[in-house]
Amino acid sequence: MYSPPVYQALLTRRYLTSKVMPLLASLAVVLCTAMVLITWSVMGGFLLNLTQAGRSLIGDVRIAWPNVGFPHYEDLIQRLEEHPEVEAASPIIETFGMITLLENRTEGILIRGIDGESFARVTNYADTLWWKPLDEPMQKDKAGDDVRLEPGDRDLLRRVYDDGLSLTEIDPDTGVRESALVLGIEVGGWNVRTDWGGYYPRVQFITGSDGSSEMQNLFMPAGGELTVLVVPLDSRGRPMEAVTSRLPVANEFESGLYDVDRQTVLMDLKALQRMLRMHPAKRVVRSDRDEADPLGGFFEEDDTANAAPEPEIVEDPGRVTAVLVKQADPDGDVEAFRERCRAIYAEFAADHPDVPGAGSIGVETWEDANRMMIGAVKKETGLVLIIFTFISFTAVFLVFAIFWAMISEKTKDIGVLRALGASRMGVAWVWLRYGLAIGVVGSLFGGLLAWAIVTNINEIHEGIALSGDWLGRNLTGTPWNWYIWDPKVYVFKEIPHSIEPWKAAFVLIGGLVSCLLGALLPAARAARMHPVQALRFE
Amino acid sequence: MSTVTAQTPVPTEPASSGPLLRVAGLHKTYRLGRVDVPVLHGVDIELGRGEWVAILGASGSGKSTLLHLIGGLDRPDKPSGGRPGATIRFESQDVVAFSHAELNRYRCRDVGFVFQFYHLLPELTVTDNVLLGAMIRLGRFGYMSERAALHETAARLLDAFGLKNRLRHKPAQLSGGERQRVAIARALINDPSLLLADEPTGNLDRKTGAAILDVLAEIRRERGQTMLMVTHDPEIAARADRIVELVDGRVAAQKD
Ligand SMILES: Nc1ncnc2c1ncn2[C@@H]1O[C@H](COP(=O)(O)OP(=O)(O)O)[C@@H](O)[C@H]1O
Numbered sequence: 001m002y003s004p005p006v007y008q009a010l011l012t013r014r015y016l017t018s019k020v021m022p023l024l025a026s027l028a029v030v031l032c033t034a035m036v037l038i039t040w041s042v043m044g045g046f047l048l049n050l051t052q053a054g055r056s057l058i059g060d061v062r063i064a065w066p067n068v069g070f071p072h073y074e075d076l077i078q079r080l081e082e083h084p085e086v087e088a089a090s091p092i093i094e095t096f097g098m099i100t101l102l103e104n105r106t107e108g109i110l111i112r113g114i115d116g117e118s119f120a121r122v123t124n125y126a127d128t129l130w131w132k133p134l135d136e137p138m139q140k141d142k143a144g145d146d147v148r149l150e151p152g153d154r155d156l157l158r159r160v161y162d163d164g165l166s167l168t169e170i171d172p173d174t175g176v177r178e179s180a181l182v183l184g185i186e187v188g189g190w191n192v193r194t195d196w197g198g199y200y201p202r203v204q205f206i207t208g209s210d211g212s213s214e215m216q217n218l219f220m221p222a223g224g225e226l227t228v229l230v231v232p233l234d235s236r237g238r239p240m241e242a243v244t245s246r247l248p249v250a251n252e253f254e255s256g257l258y259d260v261d262r263q264t265v266l267m268d269l270k271a272l273q274r275m276l277r278m279h280p281a282k283r284v285v286r287s288d289r290d291e292a293d294p295l296g297g298f299f300e301e302d303d304t305a306n307a308a309p310e311p312e313i314v315e316d317p318g319r320v321t322a323v324l325v326k327q328a329d330p331d332g333d334v335e336a337f338r339e340r341c342r343a344i345y346a347e348f349a350a351d352h353p354d355v356p357g358a359g360s361i362g363v364e365t366w367e368d369a370n371r372m373m374i375g376a377v378k379k380e381t382g383l384v385l386i387i388f389t390f391i392s393f394t395a396v397f398l399v400f401a402i403f404w405a406m407i408s409e410k411t412k413d414i415g416v417l418r419a420l421g422a423s424r425m426g427v428a429w430v431w432l433r434y435g436l437a438i439g440v441v442g443s444l445f446g447g448l449l450a451w452a453i454v455t456n457i458n459e460i461h462e463g464i465a466l467s468g469d470w471l472g473r474n475l476t477g478t479p480w481n482w483y484i485w486d487p488k489v490y491v492f493k494e495i496p497h498s499i500e501p502w503k504a505a506f507v508l509i510g511g512l513v514s515c516l517l518g519a520l521l522p523a524a525r526a527a528r529m530h531p532v533q534a535l536r537f538e
Numbered sequence: 539m540s541t542v543t544a545q546t547p548v549p550t551e552p553a554s555s556g557p558l559l560r561v562a563g564l565h566k567t568y569r570l571g572r573v574d575v576p577v578l579h580g581v582d583i584e585l586g587r588g589e590w591v592a593i594l595g596a597s598g599s600g601k602s603t604l605l606h607l608i609g610g611l612d613r614p615d616k617p618s619g620g621r622p623g624a625t626i627r628f629e630s631q632d633v634v635a636f637s638h639a640e641l642n643r644y645r646c647r648d649v650g651f652v653f654q655f656y657h658l659l660p661e662l663t664v665t666d667n668v669l670l671g672a673m674i675r676l677g678r679f680g681y682m683s684e685r686a687a688l689h690e691t692a693a694r695l696l697d698a699f700g701l702k703n704r705l706r707h708k709p710a711q712l713s714g715g716e717r718q719r720v721a722i723a724r725a726l727i728n729d730p731s732l733l734l735a736d737e738p739t740g741n742l743d744r745k746t747g748a749a750i751l752d753v754l755a756e757i758r759r760e761r762g763q764t765m766l767m768v769t770h771d772p773e774i775a776a777r778a779d780r781i782v783e784l785v786d787g788r789v790a791a792q793k794d
Pocket residue numbers: 568569570575577595596597598599600601602603604
């Protein structure tokens with residue numbers, strides 16, 4: 001059995017601890033591996049967040065017919081849920097509306113009418129509900145400042161949480177359970193975001209119409225009420241008169257997507273259906289106007305042709321704008337699942353003449369719906385990685401140059417080793433092992449550095465921003481904004497801060513291979529040296 | 539070409555069958571660009587077991603070249619123009635015909651080198667320098683299993699050369715004479731049959747050089763070590779049993 005001679009390991013160890021230059025090469029490897037790993041982790045994490053956020057918001061696939069919506073969705077959901085590949089399906093209405101906040105500030109907003117129970121099965125809705133009793137502080141909340149930890153508030157928070165799940169609340173005056181809103185946590189700016197990523201309700205002085213001012217604790221789920229305005233469309237898509245409704249706030253949600261948390265209000269599906277005239281209803285129809293003919297009003301036909309028939313009572317089924325579907329296998333192929341959903345919809349459409357055809361209905365994954373943004377991030381990640389990998393070749397050249405110089409310096413030693421009986425390969429291995437050792441040291445420390453930076457990247461970012469603010473104030477009198485990761489720009493409020501083990505392994509092995517590559521030619525040169533010339537070398 | 543005169547047996551030489559080393563018709567030519575530089579043309583030497591032979595020659599006469607050829611660090615000229623190839627017989631082996639692997643083995647086990655400029659590895663301690671040859675000879679497992687014994691051998695050698703308290707020092711912390719003694723210990727670690735010394739005192743002052751020669755004499759007396767020493771100094775050569783004079787790449791004269 002071959003066992004490598006001890007002198008190689010010994011020399012590698014001694015060179016490693018006694019030479020400064022190769023340690024510089026190691027440092028270059030540290031920086032390069034760290035740089036590549038950080039970029040890959042943060043940008044890859046961003047990409048992963050994007051797709052995962054999608055799953056938590058719309059499930060895996062959305063079958064949508066916007067604005068007007070489509071009927072018989074209960075049947076579609078039943079057909080979907082009968083399929084083994086489908087975990088759950090949930091009806092939803094997505095529409096734009098207005099919301100009137102405090103002091104009559106009014107803002108445009110995305111309103112999602114959801115059925116709390118099934119919505120929670122398709123998305124991670126329950127997790128996104130912010131106000132709920134907590135037993136343990138969140139990971140970054142080291143001081144345990146989270147208001148949700150208050151033992152005295154447990155009952156209240158438990159009730160608010162349940163209300164959030166059902167999107168209803170008991171009216172304190174009547175004792176009747178009525179539909180309620182669940183607001184995005186950033187809507188209205190009622191909550192103050194802490195530096196560890198939590199929220200607490202703002203306390204504010206409100207100036208009344210009579211000029212008196214009053215202190216108000218803006219904990220919306222406790223008695224908060226807001227007015228929502230939507231514009232219903234008739235079945236042909238024509239806007240009707242706006243409808244407003246004043247609803248209590250049951251809870252607030254935090255999806256992690258800043259835009260969503262800033263601009264979305266959730267509402268009980270049935271209540272929104274009623275406001276939008278999309279609820280199941282009976283309707284009297286005069287049959288002189290053919291409902292199915294959109295141009296009926298323009299070409300008046302000869303009235304004498306058909307005599308006025310009896311008025312007819314039509315049952316209008318409820319409608320939704322989309323059905324969200326969740327896949328049973330969380331790691332399954334989403335594209336294939338989308339096609340499965342499309343096929344199920346086609347069967348459904350074949351049985352219902354009054355729903356949009358299978359060819360025109362929108363069946364999309366989150367990635368489809370956001371393909372511009374996700375595609376851009378994917379391309380960007382790839383491009384930056386390629387650039388950084390190229391930059392990392394400097395490490396290869398650095399190792400190469402330093403080793404080349406070292407082998408010149410160590411020519412005599414190589415001659416001595418050969419004179420003592422070391423083989424060419426043996427001498428080459430001294431240098432390859434040395435390169436490997438530098439690679440191991442460099443990659444390991446690079447990995448550690450990347451890990452330290454990535455896991456603390458939000459704190460580092462905060463620190464940079466604060467120091468910019470401080471510097472600006474002291475040097476120019478105006479604070480400088482050094483926030484690179486502005487949540488308004490980057491969708492997520494936090495910079496992704498985890499390293500996937502396989503990526504780390506890939507990059508570290510890459511660093512190792514680079515060092516070996518750099519050491520390869522110098523090692524070959526050492527092996528080819530003539531022992532006598534090496535000994536005579538001056 | 540030149541004849542080898544019969545050897546006078548050295549009194550201390552142990553009984554043995556034939557010479558340890560026989561060199562005959564050794565030619566070596568270096569090529570400098572297009573010019574051939576002949577350095578050795580037809581060297582013949584015999585070395586008996588336990589003999590201490592000095593090769594005396596002016597600087598540039600090809601002494602080092604000869605030593606490198608004998609030690610298997612370089613190869614003599616190939617046969618050409620009707621001239622037969624050189625003979626280097628070590629015991630019963632034909633060194634000229636050795637493969638690369640056999641040469642490595644020969645350098646490792648059969649010969650030990652001592653150089654004018656010591657050539658210790660500066661990063662290694664005195665002990666590790668001495669053990670280097672054993673590390674090269676043995677694989678990892680072999681070395682590990684003999685580690686204790688080898689360390690003891692190294693310590694004994696260094697102790698004998700007055701370096702008892704220097705085991706953990708680096709070469710840079712030693713004087714020239716001490717370094718050369720470490721180099722001699724390194725050459726002896728694998729117990730070679732032949733010690734080759736290339737101007738071992740050439741870099742030392744007279745007194746220190748004399749001490750090194752005392753060490754060599756001691757080795758020969760204690761171990762019956764066969765030694766081939768190269769020098770340009772007749773006074774130093776005189777310490778050997780026999781002197782072979784090298785002039786213009788040939789053996790000019792031999793005296794006892
Ligand atoms: N690699 C070489 N190429 C050309 N000439 C060489 C080479 N090595 C040695 N020589 C020449 O060979 C001659 C003998 O050198 P060397 O054996 O070192 O002599 P010595 O050891 O007796 O001083 C010198 O003239 C030297 O210049």
